[in-house]
Amino acid sequence: MHTTGEPTRIVYSGFPELRGTLLEQRALTRSHHDYIRRSLIYEPRGHRDMYGAILRPRTELVDAGQAHMGVLFLTHEGYSTMCGHATIAISRLLVDCTDTALFPRRDELLFDEERKEVEVRLHVPCGLVRATVPAIKSSDSGNWCADTTRTIHYLSVPSFAAGIGLSVPIPPSLRWPNLGDRENVIVDVAYGGAFYIVLPAPALGFSPSLAHPDIAALSDATKKLRAAFNASAELRSYLHHPDHEDLQFLYSVFVTEPGRGVPAPESAGAETGLCFFADQQVDRSPTGSGVQARVALAVEKGERKLGQRWTYHSIVSNAYGGKGGFTGTPVEETEIGGRRGVRVRVSGWANYTGFGTFVVEEGDEVGGGFSLE
Numbered sequence: 001m002h003t004t005g006e007p008t009r010i011v012y013s014g015f016p017e018l019r020g021t022l023l024e025q026r027a028l029t030r031s032h033h034d035y036i037r038r039s040l041i042y043e044p045r046g047h048r049d050m051y052g053a054i055l056r057p058r059t060e061l062v063d064a065g066q067a068h069m070g071v072l073f074l075t076h077e078g079y080s081t082m083c084g085h086a087t088i089a090i091s092r093l094l095v096d097c098t099d100t101a102l103f104p105r106r107d108e109l110l111f112d113e114e115r116k117e118v119e120v121r122l123h124v125p126c127g128l129v130r131a132t133v134p135a136i137k138s139s140d141s142g143n144w145c146a147d148t149t150r151t152i153h154y155l156s157v158p159s160f161a162a163g164i165g166l167s168v169p170i171p172p173s174l175r176w177p178n179l180g181d182r183e184n185v186i187v188d189v190a191y192g193g194a195f196y197i198v199l200p201a202p203a204l205g206f207s208p209s210l211a212h213p214d215i216a217a218l219s220d221a222t223k224k225l226r227a228a229f230n231a232s233a234e235l236r237s238y239l240h241h242p243d244h245e246d247l248q249f250l251y252s253v254f255v256t257e258p259g260r261g262v263p264a265p266e267s268a269g270a271e272t273g274l275c276f277f278a279d280q281q282v283d284r285s286p287t288g289s290g291v292q293a294r295v296a297l298a299v300e301k302g303e304r305k306l307g308q309r310w311t312y313h314s315i316v317s318n319a320y321g322g323k324g325g326f327t328g329t330p331v332e333e334t335e336i337g338g339r340r341g342v343r344v345r346v347s348g349w350a351n352y353t354g355f356g357t358f359v360v361e362e363g364d365e366v367g368g369g370f371s372l373e
């Protein structure tokens with residue numbers, strides 16, 4: 001499937017049997033079954049920016065009846081903890097799926113007759129995400145399918161601003177050409193199921209406009225910024241999450257341009273972002289988890305009120321006149337590990353690109369997956 005051009009290659013069958021909690025399954029997949037990620041995400045089947053997901057029908061939250069399905073996320077680097085664009089795609093797939101062999105909890109989904117929508121609860125590595133998929137029900141069969149005229153939305157795990165206006169010292173070995181003679185870069189850090197650095201392009205020494213970004217130069221700068229951030233124990237201490245140490249790492253640097261893009265209906269404003277995540281993949285979608293992080297920052301800075309909807313574009317949604325932009329709305333204040341957090345409602349669209357079977361032949365070493373880097 002794709003969400004504003006960002007792929008999600010979804011494994012719904014054929015994955016080895018795994019037991020344990022979702023985070024244990026994630027660790028086991030990394031240690032014993034990483035060849036599957038490499039064969040699906042790397043060349044020759046995938047590419048540098050491919051993204052994937054593995055459906056996990058048994059997890060502790062599924063078994064407890066709190067979630068309908070578990071999910072592991074795959075990047076070019078490894079296994080991410082949250083993914084909004086894949087959440088939107090997978091929840092549509094599950095609403096359309098009638099096969100209980102693939103989706104054992106399918107019969108627990110409920111069609112809301114009044115709102116004409118179906119709620120799908122996904123257990124993802126960072127917690128429980130509630131997605132709502134608009135749907136159409138057939139009066140003959142009683143079956144439903146996703147209604148693609150309306151957006152899918154999901155309610156996030158608690159998101160929070162972790163640090164505002166932090167100064168990152170850039171050592172001489174990590175300077176990039178646009179930095180000029182500056183020795184520090186000022187960043188915000190926020191959590192939206194994963195930790196994000198968020199900063200406007202001029203903070204890196206680039207023009208404010210993301211209309212025609214120099215992606216290679218921005219990738220070089222954000223990679224070096226991330227290395228400089230990670231080199232400081234004091235800065236790394238901002239990546240603290242009370243739930244689990246698996247969540248405590250810097251996932252992405254998000255470069256933003258406030259004000260750019262068409263606001264979606266009933267949205268108070270718009271902005272554009274370019275997200276470099278994992279090992280410098282570029283997100284084509286507006287990045288759901290990054291939207292959560294950016295909304296949490298806006299609330300913390302007093303720029304956004306509860307209930308205020310805002311539009312978030314990627315360079316792809318802007319290229320299509322705003323189609324495929326996400327919206328993000330802080331809907332509820334919450335407390336997380338003694339600090340203020342918000343739950344964010346993120347809306348977007350996803351489409352199918354195909355259904356297929358992948359094969360790796362015995363002895364085909366190249367076909368097991370390679371990357372030109």
Ligand SMILES: O=C(O)[C@H]1NCC[C@@H]1O
Nearest residue numbers: 082083084085287288289
């Ligand atoms: O939408 C998201 O949250 C994801 N897209 C790729 C990077 C993030 O995990």
